[in-house]
Amino acid sequence: MKKLRKGLLLYVLLQKRLFKKYSFLVILCMVPLFAAGIRLVSAQEKGVLKIVLCAEDGQTSEAGKIQKQLLEEKGIIRFSAAETRQEAVHDVESGAVDAAWIFAGNFSENLEDCAAERWYGGPPVIVVEREDNIALQLAREKLCGALYPDMSYEIYRQFVRSTLLQEKIPEQELRQAYETSRVEGSLFQLSFLDETGRKPEQADYMVAPLRGLLSLVVLLCGLACAMYYRQDEAAGLFAWMSAGRSRLFVYGYHLTATVDAAAAVLAALYFSGCFTSLGRELVLMSCYVFASTGFCLLVGRMCGSLEGLAAGTPVLMLMMLVLCPVFLDIRRLRIIQYLFPPFYYLNAVYHESFLAYLLLYMAVIHILDFSILLACPSKSFMLK
Amino acid sequence: MIMTEIYTVWQGFCEMKRAWIYLELQLKRIAKAFPAMMMTTLLLTGGMWLFVHMLLDLDFSDEQKKKVQVGIVGNAEDNYLGMGIYALQTMDTSRFVVDFYNMSEEEAKRGLEEGNLSVYVRIPDDFLESVLCGENKPITYVTTAGTARLGSVLMEELTETISSLLSESQSAIYGMQSLAVEHGLAEQLGTMTDALNLKYIQFIFNRDQVYELELLGAANGLSTGGYYLCAVIVLFLMLWGIHGSILFGNRDMELSRMLAAGNLGAAGQTAGEFTAYLIFMYVSFALAAGILAATGGIASLPIREWRAADGRDMLVFLLETVPVIGMFSAMQLFLYELASGIVNGVLLQFVSAVCIGYLSGCFYPVWFFPESVQRLAGRLPGGVGIRYLGSCLLGQVTAAELWKPVLYMVLFLGMTAVLRQGRIAGRG
Numbered sequence: 001m002k003k004l005r006k007g008l009l010l011y012v013l014l015q016k017r018l019f020k021k022y023s024f025l026v027i028l029c030m031v032p033l034f035a036a037g038i039r040l041v042s043a044q045e046k047g048v049l050k051i052v053l054c055a056e057d058g059q060t061s062e063a064g065k066i067q068k069q070l071l072e073e074k075g076i077i078r079f080s081a082a083e084t085r086q087e088a089v090h091d092v093e094s095g096a097v098d099a100a101w102i103f104a105g106n107f108s109e110n111l112e113d114c115a116a117e118r119w120y121g122g123p124p125v126i127v128v129e130r131e132d133n134i135a136l137q138l139a140r141e142k143l144c145g146a147l148y149p150d151m152s153y154e155i156y157r158q159f160v161r162s163t164l165l166q167e168k169i170p171e172q173e174l175r176q177a178y179e180t181s182r183v184e185g186s187l188f189q190l191s192f193l194d195e196t197g198r199k200p201e202q203a204d205y206m207v208a209p210l211r212g213l214l215s216l217v218v219l220l221c222g223l224a225c226a227m228y229y230r231q232d233e234a235a236g237l238f239a240w241m242s243a244g245r246s247r248l249f250v251y252g253y254h255l256t257a258t259v260d261a262a263a264a265v266l267a268a269l270y271f272s273g274c275f276t277s278l279g280r281e282l283v284l285m286s287c288y289v290f291a292s293t294g295f296c297l298l299v300g301r302m303c304g305s306l307e308g309l310a311a312g313t314p315v316l317m318l319m320m321l322v323l324c325p326v327f328l329d330i331r332r333l334r335i336i337q338y339l340f341p342p343f344y345y346l347n348a349v350y351h352e353s354f355l356a357y358l359l360l361y362m363a364v365i366h367i368l369d370f371s372i373l374l375a376c377p378s379k380s381f382m383l384k
Numbered sequence: 385m386i387m388t389e390i391y392t393v394w395q396g397f398c399e400m401k402r403a404w405i406y407l408e409l410q411l412k413r414i415a416k417a418f419p420a421m422m423m424t425t426l427l428l429t430g431g432m433w434l435f436v437h438m439l440l441d442l443d444f445s446d447e448q449k450k451k452v453q454v455g456i457v458g459n460a461e462d463n464y465l466g467m468g469i470y471a472l473q474t475m476d477t478s479r480f481v482v483d484f485y486n487m488s489e490e491e492a493k494r495g496l497e498e499g500n501l502s503v504y505v506r507i508p509d510d511f512l513e514s515v516l517c518g519e520n521k522p523i524t525y526v527t528t529a530g531t532a533r534l535g536s537v538l539m540e541e542l543t544e545t546i547s548s549l550l551s552e553s554q555s556a557i558y559g560m561q562s563l564a565v566e567h568g569l570a571e572q573l574g575t576m577t578d579a580l581n582l583k584y585i586q587f588i589f590n591r592d593q594v595y596e597l598e599l600l601g602a603a604n605g606l607s608t609g610g611y612y613l614c615a616v617i618v619l620f621l622m623l624w625g626i627h628g629s630i631l632f633g634n635r636d637m638e639l640s641r642m643l644a645a646g647n648l649g650a651a652g653q654t655a656g657e658f659t660a661y662l663i664f665m666y667v668s669f670a671l672a673a674g675i676l677a678a679t680g681g682i683a684s685l686p687i688r689e690w691r692a693a694d695g696r697d698m699l700v701f702l703l704e705t706v707p708v709i710g711m712f713s714a715m716q717l718f719l720y721e722l723a724s725g726i727v728n729g730v731l732l733q734f735v736s737a738v739c740i741g742y743l744s745g746c747f748y749p750v751w752f753f754p755e756s757v758q759r760l761a762g763r764l765p766g767g768v769g770i771r772y773l774g775s776c777l778l779g780q781v782t783a784a785e786l787w788k789p790v791l792y793m794v795l796f797l798g799m800t801a802v803l804r805q806g807r808i809a810g811r812g
Binding site: 018021023024027030031034038041042044045046047048050075076077089092093101111114115122123124125126127128129130131132134138139140141142143144145147148149151152153155156159160163164165169173174177178179180181182183184187188189190191192205206209213216217220221223224225227228231257306307308310311312313314315317318319321322327350 | 557723
């Protein structure tokens with residue numbers, strides 16, 4: 001009991017030492033603020049493609065209605081409106097937008113011709129782009145989707161009037177038959193591979209990388225702590241401590257910053273809207289903190305010196321940024337991905353099985369660290 | 385009078401000499417750590433090169449890029465499903481942007497996990513029957529729950545179009561059938577339904593006829609590849625600051641005070657440290673670029689702006705990067721001055737690099753963000769760096785582009801000197 005109290009006291013003293021530097025607290029506060037800021041701005045209108053719409057025959061026409069409907073849509077394509085064709089083309093030329101969809105002046109007539117497979121009046125829409133690409137081709141499918149209700153009705157109307165009945169049937173009757181036969185409901189239902197606790201906010205591409213970035217902050221704190229320890233060790237700050245006790249102390253030393261960072265990251269996750277449930281987040285974060293601490297201890301031992309650690313840290317951070325599923329979900333180079341704790345943590349959020357892998361990783365990394373410590377104590381953080 | 389002037393000049397000369405000696409000392413200090421740092425610089429360069437490649441590989445905004453890969457899972461014995469997939473693969477306009485593969489659920493799951501597929505769709509066994517009855521059984525659209533990938537996001541938009549195509553066509557066919565029955569043409573129902581179905585199928589497969597595509601030709605602006613190159617260089621320069629922790633992470637203020645007492649004030653110290661750090665950073669950057677160029681790493685990048693570039697163009701680009709490298713060197717010096725100690729220094733460098741990098745468009749192109757973020761990005765050091773490097777790549781560097789990184793550099797150096805002065809005086 002006395003030993004535990006002494007250990008706790010040491011831990012509190014180490015924490016106090018960190019908190020004495022106000023900049024540390026400021027940086028930790030910056031993390032949830034950044035996350036909350038991203039959540040706020042992600043709610044604003046944004047998109048991966050910018051398309052300008054121009055209804056040449058005015059806003060009240062059929063084309064105008066389609067334009068209005070597209071402008072009101074919330075999706076990854078950001079629509080804007082232009083008054084004239086020249087203005088829309090200029091926007092494309094200047095690079096202000098990716099494409100222009102110009103609804104021709106005689107849109108309705110051209111649509112009728114198109115349905116009847118007559119090509120006298122030209123196409124109903126003119127698409128202007130600088131260079132074509134896959135994203136813009138997929139966007140044009142959206143244009144087809146937007147035009148299709150009108151087009152479909154036109155094909156139906158012409159078929160009934162010319163082929164089925166060959167007589168004048170009132171427009172109202174035609175429309176009524178079409179509308180009453182409407183099949184409601186979405187044809188697609190979205191599902192995720194091994195789905196767990198996903199909230200809709202996470203589907204936002206702006207918020208999606210936040211968890212990955214935040215997890216790297218925890219790991220970086222561990223690496224920074226390893227550097228700090230090297231420095232303290234060189235200054236002989238812990239010379240009074242016996243070798244046996246120092247093993248636990250080293251561990252506690254590294255835990256100080258990672259635990260603080262984890263608290264800030266949990267707050268950031270809460271503010272970002274990525275938070276799943278308190279229990280789940282706490283379990284995942286606790287495992288991640290221990291796994292990261294083990295990883296940082298091991299890296300510290302392998303780098304050997306403060307210089308080595310300082311030089312290796314940016315490389316490690318970059319590798320994790322690229323290979324762990326932060327921004328890119330790369331399925332290649334798995335062997336290297338398995339080395340990094342964020343890989344397990346980030347996957348464990350969405351895949352239950354990865355929680356077991358995270359626990360396994362935690363055990364392996366600590367066993368490895370302890371084995372190195374036993375095999376070559378001179379390469380360790382152990383006090384001489 | 386003359387003596388006083390001579391004394392002032394002598395004093396100035398002494399100060400300059402001290403500043404020069406301090407710069408020499410800083411260079412020696414940096415040179416000591418240079419081999420280890422250079423090793424990591426090269427590793428970092430390799431990592432960044434890989435990052436650019438992966439960004440460009442996963443980017444769908446290039447005309448040369450691969451199509452979206454979609455798996456279709458359904459009853460393999462169903463002839464209609466096979467016919468449908470064949471039609472999609474050979475006749476539908478989407479064949480130019482999407483590759484459809486018929487496969488088992490296990491294969492599709494594996495494909496999704498391994499990143500070979502963007503999404504897969506599971507078609508229920510009695511889907512066709514349900515469509516014929518007008519009770520569409522939903523198709524399950526399966527994707528990964530991890531990061532939101534552009535291919536998957538665009539495919540989600542495509543599903544809405546497909547829904548619209550099917551439900552509108554159904555409305556038309558059922559509407560026509562009800563009219564036929566109402567007008568006593570029930571015996572022609574089968575023939576008419578087939579005829580209308582055929583019309584719809586014909587139209588759907590050729591739906592690109594509703595628009596005409598006009599291509600204006602290559603843009604004057606920066607290509608996507610060029611943009612990513614600039615963004616990754618900026619990210620590289622920002623993350624590179626973590627290196628500096630051994631140089632600036634735990635500075636002894638006693639030395640600074642002693643130097644200040646010996647007439648080398650905060651400004652002189654800052655100038656000396658900055659110059660040494662800038663030289664070190666530039667040499668590392670140039671070496672990394674040189675190695676990439678020599679090994680063919682640069683040539684392998686699909687950068688439109690460098691298609692016809694020769695060694696001279698590369699050299700000019702390298703020389704033009706000085707203001708940006710200067711800006712980030714000054715920023716890192718300032719951040720280390722702001723946060724005392726290694727933990728804080730490293731943490732602040734990383735948090736700043738990630739925050740600025742993210743908001744400036746180093747990870748996602750800046751045009752993916754809302755207007756307010758785009759405006760902010762243009763004012764942040766990261767955004768300023770990307771824009772400046774972009775104009776260097778296009779060979780259109782103007783004074784208007786140049787002054788921004790230079791202004792930032794001066795601003796950061798000024799703030800560093802002020803902070804140092806405060807610390808010398810014992811505040812903070």
